[in-house]
Amino acid sequence: MGTHVIKMPDIGEGIAEVELSQWHVKVGDLVVEDQVLADVMTDKAMVDIPSPVHGKVIALGGQPGEVMAVGSVLISIEVEGAGNLKESAAPAPVAAKEPPAAAKVEAAVESKPAAAAAPRPAPVCQGPMVAREADERPLASPAVRKHALDLGIQLRLVRGTGPAGRVLHEDLEAYLAQGQSNASAPATAAYAQRHDEEQIQVIGMRRKIAQRMQDATQRAAHFSYVEEIDVTAIEELRAHLNEKHGASRGKLTLLPFLVRALVVALRDFPQMNARYDDEAQVITRLGAVHVGVATQSDVGLMVPVVRHAEARSLWDSAAEISRLANAARNGKASRDELSGSTITLTSLGALGGIVSTPVLNLPEVAIVGVNKIVERPMVVKGQVVIRKMMNLSSSFDHRVVDGMDAALFIQAIRGLIEQPATLFVE
Incomplete structure (x- = not known):
């Protein structure tokens, strides 16, 4: 019998340490090759660490929540024979398993x-x-x-x-x-009375989310602006396009239209498509529109990035949003796919309520929040009619964005959504 010592692998991109999020085995367990041993957390993504050998777990190198250096001992496995009597890095990490x-x-x-x-x-x-x-x-x-x-x-x-x-x-x-x-x-x-309690350690993705949210609220001067939008016309257009092209091009949700509205509105409000380095006191405005789309996953909130949204059609945007959302939910989104956004779009879908106050995705200076669509009686040209209404609840960094500019920016988006033909007029 011999001992196979597995070290924390180099996940790449200059990462020197990772957080041990969860063990899938314990001392005494028998493991087989390619069985997942542990989950580790980088700055953005959760990855699985598989076993390179068959054997029995004899020692664990850390506890969940512990930050471990690349190259440190992760786990020791007792194996048959002496051929594996050496230290090695674990095989290349693989993406976390798809949630149910x-x-x-x-x-x-x-x-x-x-x-x-x-x-x-x-x-x-x-x-x-x-x-x-x-x-x-x-x-x-x-x-x-x-x-x-x-x-x-x-x-x-x-x-x-x-x-x-x-x-x-x-x-x-x-x-x-x-x-x-x-x-x-x-x-x-x-x-029946219940007296049970459960303590949940804040580690892994939940810890990263908590740190980023706390950092954002402490460093940026948040202010929010809410405006209601009549989405009747754009919903009719969406239904028409899905009926005509859905089978061949895929179904459209409202999100690709909102991405297009952001792209067009940012032409007149470039100060919203920016990053603020508050340490260097430098604002960087970008021509490229890289839209972060907040996505809920089994391990927490992630923000995959639709790159160069300014160069994408509705269906191209829809396909990329779907691909990135699936990758994020399944834990397969890469570091590049989860970084580099210039402005963020967030939606709670059908549970979106009527108002929200989204937190900025630093170092960005604007985030546009989408609330649920509801049918309400509205007065149009002196007549009471039923319209589909939706609120945009958006937040801005007041250190960079003035209140008037924020209001005008959202009004520009409102005009584009309420008159959807203008989304495609060059």
Whole structure:
């Protein structure tokens, strides 16, 4: 028997250290080649570290939340024979696994976040159960943990069918389905007192998001501006284009139209398409429009970038938004795809409410927030008619952007959306 010592691999792009986000194995586990051992977090992306060998885990090199240098010992595995008696780097990291379908969140105006579901009472009869100690923390993603909490399920009772026994969304549904089939459950169980607590360490992507949000609110002088927009005409145009070209070119959401409106409006308001280096006291205005599209993933909020939006058609923008959103949700977005934006577009989709106050994506100076579309009675030429209305809730860095300029910029977008033909008039 020998020992194979795996070191933290060089993820590239000059990264000297990464954060150990989660172990998928523990001491004593038997592992096979290519099995995921751990998740690590870079500045932007979560990546999986696979095993290069078969063997038994005999030592772990760190704890979740610990920042580890490239080249430091990650894990030690006992292997057959002496051929692997050496230190090595792990194989090239691979993108994190695709989250279950139930956890996916569409990065489009029509999206429906999973949080919209109301909590259900705790099931009292057991579905596919597994015996765990009361203090044992089963493997599960943050989205699965929240789903279990909403369903009233004790996660330690659910048998996980994912890698290394990870509990998936499908496991929760199977547990619930079997639990609900037990007709002997007392009706009063839904009102039983609960005294359980769960402490969740802020690590990995959640830590990065927290740091960026805190930094943005502390450094930038935020102010928000809200305007309602009549989207009846552009929704009619979108429906027409989808009916005529959807089968051959793909379906259009509202987002590509909004990206186009940003591109056109920025021609007259270049100060919005800028980055502010507050340490050097330098504002850089850019001709290229690289639109960040805020996307919810299983590990947290990411902002993949639609590069050179000024050179893209509606369908080109739509295809790129879809590709980037899928890459971000599946943990496969590259560092380049998650950096370099000049202005950000954020949407909560159908759950968008009527007003929001988005936080700037520093060092950008503007972010445009999209709220939900609702039908309301409006007065048009003296007549009360039903129109589709939507608010834009946008934020700006007041150190760089004056209030009047921000208002004029949003009004320019409003004019383009309400008269959609002007989006394509050169």
